[in-house]
């Protein structure tokens with residue numbers, strides 16, 4: 001595997017208090033609350049400068065980050081966590097299950113697969129369980145365990161408001177099939193039941209109402225198109241997008257399984 005050159009998507013305020021400050025390769029979001037900034041994922045280690053300058057451009061100070069949530073324990077989602085924690089004193093959050101990846105209990109961070117050296121292990125401060133809700137002023141972040149991509153993927157449901165319009169924004173926290181491919185599972189001696197758990201979790205998520213889809217990676221919610229729309233003064237709320245995204249993801253899973261059966 002080769003390191004991908006990180007190219008930035010210019011930062012923007014998506015809706016209400018929700019900002020995008022990530023890159024084309026992986027999303028980083030900031031939720032601006034009365035209790036400080038909540039960061040969701042911290043990108044690759046070499047996105048450090050880009051994230052800081054994107055935040056600065058949005059008038060967001062890294063020192064104001066009070067909480068860092070992780071969608072899952074893969075390298076591209078926790079690469080700057082320890083450095084951002086040192087700058088801000090933020091509490092760090094991850095599922096109890098995936099904490100065992102960042103602390104090195106299980107060697108499943110994908111650092112090597114993505115072409116990097118492993119990061120020093122660390123433990124997060126708050127080990128999240130399925131259904132936990134965390135309140136930051138008027139913002140609530142509900143965490144739903146949606147395993148498959150890793151055993152401890154968290155999906156997030158976040159309330160937001162703009163001009164009196166109240167919405168739910170949501171992120172499915174790990175949709176990539178790469179960590180559920182046969183070769184990968186065989187290499188790490190992992191159970192193939194992760195595919196069933198993944199499908200079950202998609203069905204669980206389909207029961208939720210979502211007004212704004214946040215991407216764990218920008219390709220998943222067409223983040224750049226959303227930026228264009230926001231700049232053009234158009235709404236990026238779409239009550240059908242969540243269902244479309246979940247269906248597309250399940251179809252991709254079916255296609256992968258079918259291909260394996262034919263091989």
Ligand SMILES: [Zn+2]
Nearest residue numbers: 074149174176
């Ligand atoms: Zn991942």
